[in-house]
Amino acid sequence: MQKLTRADLLSLEQYAEQRPAMRARVLEHKKNRHIQLGPHATLAFEDRLTVQYQIQEMLRIERVFEARGIQDELDAYNPLIPDGQNLKATFMIEYDDEAERRQALAKLIGVEDRVWLRVAGHEPVYAIADEDMERANDDKTSAVHFARFEFTPAMIGALHAGADLAAGIDHPNMTVSIDPLPAATRAALAADLVG
Template identity: 60%
Template sequence: MPPLKRSDLYTLETYAVERDAFRARVLAHKKRRKLHLGPHITLLFEDRLTIQYQIQEMLRIERIFEPDAIQDELDAYNPLIPSGRDLRATMLVEYPDMEERARELARLGGIEHRVRIEIEGHGRATTFADEDMPRSADDKTAAVHFLRFAFEPAQIDALRAGASLAVAIDDPRMPLRVEPDADTRRALLDDFA
C-alpha cells in the first residue's frame, strides 16, 4: 500500500463537514480488521484507511494545519501502513480496572514479542514489536504496542491458495490461539500487494 501524502488528507474545514460519515465508514471497516485474542488482548490490523483516520483525528484534536506539522504526523503514522509483504497491527492490552491493569502489565512483560501468525504448512511470519521505540521495561509491558508481521512470498501464496491462518500468543502466561473468521481473513489478505 502506498504511504499517505498530504493531498490524501482532508483539510480541517472539510474534515469537520465529512467527519461523521468518514468515521462511520472507518468504524465499519475496522470491525473486519479487529481480532480479539482473548478477553484482554486485541489486535487491530492497520491499513491505509485506519491510519488516515488516526491522522485526521490527530490533526483535528491538535488543530494542526501547518504543512511541516502535517508532514510530521504523516512521517509518524505511515510506517503503520502494510507494505504489501506484511501485516501491521496495533496490539491493545485491555483491563478496565486500573489496579488489575497495573498488576497484569507487570506480569506480562515482553508479551508483545510472543505474538505469532501461523500459516498452515508454512511456519510463522516473522514478528517485530515496537520497531519505532521500545514500549516495555524489563518489569512490565505497555498497554499499546505496534507489531509488524513479515511474510515470505511462499507464505503469502499459501494463504492466497487457502492455507489456514492463526494468530497466537506463544507464552505460558497467556497462551492464546485464534483463527480469524472468513471476513477478517479476507480483509487481511487484501493487505498483500
C-alpha cells in the same frame, strides 16, 4: 500500499464536513481487522484507510493546519501502513481495573514478541514489536505495542489461494490460539498482502 502524503488529506474544514461519513466507513472497515486474543488482548490491523483516519482525527483534535505539523503527523503514522509483504497492527493489553492491569503488565514482560500469525501449512510469524521506540522495561511491558508481521512469498501465495490464517500468543502468562480466524478477517488481512 502507498504511504500517505499531504495531497491525500482533507483540510480541517473539508474533514469537518465529511467526518460523519468517513467515520462510519472506517468503523465498518475495521470490523474485520480486529482480532480478540482472549479476554485481555486485541490486535487491530492498520492499513492506508485506518491510518488516514487516525491522521485526520489528530489534525482535527490538535487543530493542525500548518505544513510542518501535518508532515509530523504523516511521519508518525505512515510507518503503520503495511508495504505488501507484511501486516501491521496495534497490540493492546486491556484490563478495566488499573491495579489488575498493573499486575498483569508486570507478569507479561516480553508478551509483545510472542504474538503470532500462522498461515495454514507454514510456521508461525512472530511479531516484530516496537521498532519505533522501546515500550517495555525490566519491571513491566506496556499496554500498547506496534507490531509488524513479515510474510514470505509462499505464505502470501497460500493466503491468496484460500489458506486459513490463525493467530495467537504463546507467552507463559498469556496463551491463546484462534485457529482458524473468521473468513472475513482472513480475507481483509490477505488483501493487504501482494504476491
